[in-house]
Amino acid sequence: MGKEIQELYSQFQPLLFTIAYRMLGTVSDAEDIVHDVYVHAAGKTLEHVENKKAYLCKMVTNKCIDHLKSAGHKREVYVGPWLPEPLVLKENDPISEVVNGEAVSFAFLLLLENLKPIERAVFILREVLEYEYATISEILNRSEPSCRKVFSRVKNKFPLIKEELEEPSVSKNNQIIQTFVSALHEGNTKKIEELLYNDVTLYSDGGGKVYAALKSIHSKNLVLRFISNLLAQNQKGEKPALVKLINVNGRMGIFVIGEDNIKTIFSFHVKKDQIANIYIVRNPDKLQHVSLATD
Secondary structure (H helix, E strand, C coil), rough: CHHHHHHHHHHHHHHHHHHHHHHHHHHHHHHHHHHHHHHHHHHCCCCCCHHHHHHHHHHHHHHHHHHHHHHHHHHHHHCCCCCCCCEEECCCCCHHHHHHCCCCCCCHHHCCCCCCCHHHHHHHHHCCCCCCHHHHHHCCCHHHHHHHHHHHHHHHCCCCCCCCCCCCCCHHHHHHHHHHHHHHHCCHHHHHHHEEEEEEEEEEEEECCCCCCCEEEECCHHHHHHHHHHHHHCCCCCCEEEEEEEEEEHHHHEEECCCCHHHHHHEEEEECCEEEEEEEEHHHCCCCCCCCCCC
16 A cells, blocks of 8 residues: 555545445445455545545545445344444544544434435435535535435435434433443332433344344333343343443443353433333344454
8 A cells, every 4th residue: 555545545544434334234344345445545636636525535434335325235134123233433543533423323324224325325425424515526426405305305304303312411421321330239219210201212223133122112011021031131240241431433432241251232212311212233243343342
C-alpha cells in the first residue's frame, strides 16, 4: 500500500467504516468492504481525483448498496428477530470519535432496515453526515432533485424519527443502565419495573443457534421473566457468569459470558429516563469479533 493510500486510510477509515456499518448493520461486512475499497484504490492513480473523501465514500456506499441487494434474501429465512452485529467500542478507538453521539444505536439501525438500499444511503449521507445534496449526488450518481425526492420520501415514512430516537445524555443513560444492572444483581424486581417502560419491548437474536425468543416480547412482566430465565441459564454450574459493562454502539451495554462460554450482549434504548427497548444478541456468528479484551 503506497504512502498516499496509507494516509487516506488513516484519515478516512473510521468515517468509511461507520458509513458501511450503518448501511449493513454488520461489523465484519463493513470491515471487508472498507478493506476492499482501499485495495482497489491502491491500484489506481488518485492524483487527478479532486475530492478524495467523496471518491472513497462513493466506492464504499455503492459497494454497500450492491451487497444489500445481493444479500437481501438471507434476512427472509433468518430464525427469529434479526439484530445488528454489536459494535463494541474501546476508549481510544479512532472509530469511537466518529461514532459517539451519532446515530448508530440499535433503534436507529433497525429503523434503517425498513428502507430500500438507495433510501438508506441518501438518509445516512444527508441526515447523519449532513452532506450537501451536491455531494450526495456525486456519491450516488444521481441528480440532486432525485436525491432530494428520495430524502423527502424517507422523511415522510418516519415523521417522528427524531422524537422516537431521542435519548437522555450519555451520563444519564449510563446511570439508568447501571441502576438496572444493580437491580438485576440484587433481584430487586420493584426497581427493575420502575426502570422499564410500560410497553417495553425486548428483542433477542439467537439466529436459531442458541436460546432466544423467536418473537419480540412485550410488557414488563414478560420481559422481566425472559431476562431472569436467561440469566439463570448463565448462572448454572460452579463458575458464575462474567458480567461486564461495555460501550455498545456508543452507549453503555452489558457483556455476559456464561459457564458454557456463550456470549450475550445487551443494548438498550432509553427514552424519557426509562428503558423502552432491550436488544439481546446471542447469535455466535455475530459475536466472533467480541472478546474479553474490550477495555
